[in-house]
Amino acid sequence: MQLQSKFLRKTLLAVAVGLAMQSALAIEPFPVRDIRVEGLQRVEAGTVFASMPVRVGDTYSDDKAAASIRALFALGLFKDVRIEVNADVLVVIVEERPSIADVDFSGTKEFDKDVLKKALRDIGLAEGRPFDKALVDRAEQELKNQYISRSMYAAEVVTTVTPIERNRVNLSFSVIEGDTAKISEIRIVGNKAFSESALRGQFDQDTGSWLSWYTKSNRYSRTKLNADIESLRSYYLTRGYLEFRVDSTQVAISPNKQDVSITINVTEGERFVVSKIQLQGNYLGKEEEFQSLIAIKAGEAYNVDQVTQTTKAFTDYFGNFGYAFARTQVRTEIDRTTNRVDIILQADPSRRAYVRRINVAGNDRTRDEVIRREFRQLEAAWYDGEKIRQSRNRVDRxxxxxxxSLETQEVADAPDQVDLTVKVEEKPTGSISLGAGLSSSDGLGLQFGFKQENAFGSGSSLGMEINTSKYNRTLVLSTTNPYITEDGVSRTIDVYQRTSKPYTDIDSYSLETAGASVRFGVPITDSDTIFLGGGVDRTTIVTGSYLPAVYQTFANEYGYTVNAYPLTVGWSRDTRDSALVPSTGKVMRTSGEWSVAGDLRYVRGTAQYQQFFPLSKKTTLAFNGEIALGAGTTSMSYPVFKNFYAGGLGSVRGFEQGSLTTAAQRAADQATTDALATGGAKKINFNAEILTPLPGGGNDRTLRMYGFFDAGGIYGTNESIQLGDLRTSVGIGISWISPVGPLRLAFAKPINKFENDKIQTMQFQIGTSF
Known part of the structure; x- marks a missing residue:
């Protein structure tokens, strides 16, 4: 009791002293006659005056002084701020923070210094900015996080602050990166229905392979792990395991921070079979149409992909009638005694809407009109889901x-209106194509091409092709305007000059061809286009030694210089899911050429068919077939200059590009050691490929290997197509979607070949897709 009394007396005494001091320090309010600022070096006095809530003529108070100090500290420019009163004058005394003179990095091999400087600038740490220790600590931690994101857990960052003259400092971040931590083990615990290796095969991350230096698949990433877990979940949910769940995930790092071990604990649950599918809700009286859209199959295992496909099809179909806000909910009724599940699709079309406005975002280079002219959905028209999908696909193509991407936003205070926003992320549209062939007889031949698909953001294309091989030199210039009319009619103009000199002797013969053409493309549907055009073509035989008999015969019949004025017609259809790495869909093309005037009279045509079949998630089977025919239309023969050629990439790999000969050419040249390929009036070509990710490349579809079988042949005007005359080859290759375009490298072994055929066992090309 006595102790409590003493403590109470001391407490009351302390409170009394504090009140007395506060009373002594407090200043009676007074009108401010002037405000002075001391201690400024770089900061303008106006910045201080503008930040303070006290002005000359205002009544001073302790509260305003405290508010002024808080406001000046909030600027982040000062280490210390004090306010003193001298009569009726306020004196603001500040101590400025030092400014940052330089930011430097040492030991950073994983990141570019300019990238790091930009990242620090974004958080306020840059040259000329005030030095803030808190920001430095934040920057140091951010650097460590960047290294952790690349599995470099042993990275250490040491910051050195060096004061220099004029109240400035230099910042130096010294980094010891250490080695990259590798995934040493991935374990899946609790699996019974599928093997652990089969489940790990769904992951993009792995424990490493010979290609890990490229794919970096053995570097741990939390983002990638989350994606792998979703792939694992999808694997089970598409195979009937409706109640599958991931119980926990443990990521352990070794003490030396070099090895990462991942353990995923799962509960599979039972496998369920769909017993029936029910429709509930409002289907606009079109239940039969919606029934036809159901991808779920009764009697088969529950498949979440089929459920998602069905709900998306329902939403899209509602959108076709203007119901932009339609929703389809999925309910499941599980019978665990029989392991069967009923699926109930509950639909709510909500309300009908029309599109008020269409906005375009993200097109820094491409003009708005280039995107808007692809749209089939119009502003102030009823919302049409099918037209919107077509519009999005047309822009993508x-x-x-x-x-x-397309986003739909409701319009405030207008429940029957929506705005559409088309968001695009631009990419470089210039491409370079390179081609080369290596043979023991002819050495290295090079091809070069350049094309800008979206010149100046106008949607028009400009292209150039150059061939610098020893025997064939080519220069082709082309331009395409995809919209010369509002209906999407395109126009392509080509100008070309080609010189062929099969022999390097100065006095040997050569062929010179020059011409120009114009072609119009008329869209019939979103995937079908008809082409119409015409041109002028002039060919000259420059006489010299080694002139083949076929060219001399042609000159005797037509002359050494001939002109042709061909008309062209064509049709194409493309339904592939991707132009670069297709896995499904087909391409069909036909084209015809008819010379109606000039010295030559002929017709020629080609037909091509490609189809892609997905054998699995990773493997694609591809077929390509092509046939071409040409004939004279008068009593004069078919001109040799219009022959078709075969051999090489895009035809029969393993043979030099365009080197295949007809039976007549082989018979005429069997006494020589260098059979001359002058093409033929008929051509047939077949290719089959199986493409799969490169071993060790995980699921990366941009780097794939393929095995192939090729067959093709060239035939003269009076020769029938004999399958026994086809050249054939087999081989393997690598396909890589490189930064400059698709690259293909092929190693081929001819199976059926003839004497004097020109063999190329290795060929590569940039810019080809099959």
């Missing part, structure tokens, strides 16, 4: 953008 332009090939100018990495990503195209």
């Amino acid at each position: 332009l090939g100018y953008f990495k990503e195209v």
Whole structure:
């Protein structure tokens, strides 16, 4: 009791002293006659005056002084702020923070210094900015996080602050990166229905392979792990395991921070079979149409992909009638005694809407009109889901953008209106194509091409092709305007000059061809286009030694210089899911050429068919077939200059490009050691490929290997197509979607070949897709 009394007396005494001091320090309010600022070096006095809530003529108070100090500290420019009163004058005394003179990095091999400087600038740490220790600590931690994101857990960052003259400092971040931590083990615990290796095969991350230096698949990433877990969940949910769940995930790092071990604990649950599918809700009286859209199959295992496909099809179909806000909910009724599940699809079309405005975002280079002219959905028209999907796909097929997305926003205070926003992410649209062939007889031949698909953001294309091989020199210039009319009619203009000199002797013969053409493309549907055009073509035989008999015969019949004025017609259809790495869909093309005037009279045509079949998630089977025919239309023969050629990439790999000969050519040249390929009036070509990710490349579809079988042949005007005359080859290759375009490297072994055929066992090309 006595102790409590003493403590109470001391407490009351302390409170009394504090009140007395506060009373002594407090200043009676007074009108401020002047405000002075001391201690400024770089900061303008106006910045201080503008930040303070006290002005000359205001009544001073302790509260305003405290508010002034808080406001000046909030600027982040000062280490210390004090306010003193001298009569009726306020004196603001500040101590400025030092400014940052230089930011430097040492030991950073994983990141570019300019990238790091930009990252620090974004958080306020840059040259000329005030030095803030808190920001430095934050920057140091951010650097460590960047290294952790690349599995470099042993990275250490040491910051050195060096004061220099004029109240400035230099910042130096010294980094010891250490080695990259590798995934040493991935374990899946609790699996019974599928093997652990089969489940790990769904992951992009792995414990490493010979290609890990490229794929970096053995570097741990939390983002990638989350994606792998979703792939694992999808694997089970598409195979009937409706109640599958991931119980926990443990990531352990070894004491030396070099090895990462991942353990995923799962509960599979039972496998369920769909017993029936029911429709509930409002289907606009079109239940039969919606029934036809159901991808779920009764009697088969529950498949979440089929459920998602069905709900998306329902939403899209509602959208076709203007119901932009339609929702389809999925309910499941599980019978665990029989392991069967009923699926109930509950639909709510909500309300009908029309599109008020269409906005375009992200097109820094491409003009708005280039995107808007692809739209089939119009502003102030009823919302049409099918037209909106067509619009999005048409913009995507332009090939100018990495990503195209559509967002629908409700309009405030207008429940029957929506705005559409098209968001695009632009990509470089210039491409370079390179081609080469290596043979023991002819050495290295090079081809070069350049094309800008979206010149100046206009949607028009400009292209150039150059061939610098020893025997064939080519220069081709082309331009395409995809919209010369509002209906989407395109126009292509080509100008070309080709010189062929099969022998290097100065006095040997050569062929010179020059011409120009114009072609119009008329769209019939979103995937079908008809082409119409015409041109002028002039060919000259420059006489000299080694002139083949076929050319001399042609000159005797037509002359050494001939002109032709061909008309062209064509049709194409493309339904592939991707132009670069297709896994499904087909391509069909036909084209015809008819010379109606000039010295030559002929017709020639080609037909091509490609189809892609997905054998699995990773493997694709591809077929390509092509046939071409030409004939004279008068009593004069078919001109040799219009022959078709075969051999090489895109035809029969393992043979030099365009080197295959007809039976007549082989018979005429069997006494020589260098059979001359002058093409033929008929051509047939067949290719089959199986493409799969490169072993060790995980699921990366941009780097794949393929095995192939090729067959093809060339035939003269009076020769029938004999399958026994086809050249054939087999081989393997690597396909890589490189930064400059698709690259293909092929190693081929001819199976059926003839004497004097020109063999190329290795060929590569940049810019080809099959």
